[in-house]
Amino acid sequence: MAPLKLDDRDIKILAILSREGRISKSELAKRVNLSATPCWERLSRLEKAGVISGYRAEIELRSVTPQVTVFVMAELENHRAATFQAFEQAVEAYDEILSCWALGGGFDYLLQVVTRDIDSYQRLIDDLLGRGAGLARYFTYIVTKPVKHSASPPLATLMGLAPGAD
Incomplete structure (x- = not known):
């Protein structure tokens, strides 16, 4: 298209x-x-x-409830299509997983997780591991402070226009 x-x-x-x-x-x-x-x-x-x-x-979670944002680099057990499908289906089941991107390179997926605390994050990971979703290894990166977040894509830049054209 x-x-x-x-x-x-x-x-x-x-x-x-x-x-x-x-x-x-x-x-x-x-x-x-x-x-x-x-x-x-x-x-x-x-x-x-x-x-x-x-x-x-856009909701400012800090003003509503305690929360922690975690980025997770995920590596699957193998690279069979069924394993990718099982993992992606499992990810859909968790509201705490806000975003999940399939990656090319060393890791298979990058996930953005927002949970109440580290304990609830670990319960989510334990559940995901126990579900048989094909997760072999994961690496946890806890956000200590937000530095920049933009919900607005750089349209002018992406469209090849002069900066500030939007």
Whole structure:
């Protein structure tokens, strides 16, 4: 499937929405220098094409509950397709595993886990190991402090535009 062709206004709409998902449609139209109807049509086209996959709030967990973020490098027992499938299915069962990426190179997967504490993280790993998901070894990296997090992808850079074009 070929990527959707986006122009400068589409990119600007996406950049604004990725930072300010609750912006009103009229304010969005004003910020991209369009009247409301053409802006709404562009937004609808981006949603229908699957470019915009959803809208959500970013929650500052520290203000709600104790938590720990852990990154896990995972290595599987073997590289058979069934083992990869079993591991990926097992990962889906845990809400605490926020993200999981298949990797090329030395490790098979990188997981981002958010749990209440280290004990609950270890219970999750023990459960995953006991499930027969093909996990051979894992390496735990505990986040000691967040330094940078951006929910907004660098659209202008990825699209080959000048920085700040969004």
